[in-house]
Amino acid sequence: YTMSLPRREVLDLNMTIDQAFQFCVSCGVLVPPHQRVNPEQMRSQLATAGTSHLLQNAAAGQLESQSGNAQTGETGSNHG
Numbered sequence: 001y002t003m004s005l006p007r008r009e010v011l012d013l014n015m016t017i018d019q020a021f022q023f024c025v026s027c028g029v030l031v032p033p034h035q036r037v038n039p040e041q042m043r044s045q046l047a048t049a050g051t052s053h054l055l056q057n058a059a060a061g062q063l064e065s066q067s068g069n070a071q072t073g074e075t076g077s078n079h080g
Contacts, residue, residue: 015023023030037045 013020025039
């Protein structure tokens with residue numbers, strides 16, 4: 001769609017036609033070159049995030065297990 005605006009409300013952007021087209025096609029997702037991540041960086045970041053997420057889930061599972069045992073009076077060991 002098009003919009004008619006007063007000139008004082010228009011901001012002139014320093015971008016090429018290709019960048020403007022990419023902005024429109026991607027619904028506004030335009031990443032500056034200094035913020036772009038190459039595939040190797042992405043794999044490394046995902047691996048780190050995944051490991052930390054797994055550790056958090058494991059810790060939460062232990063806490064839930066301990067609180068469940070405390071509520072039922074179980075200690076987690078079976079002595080007979």
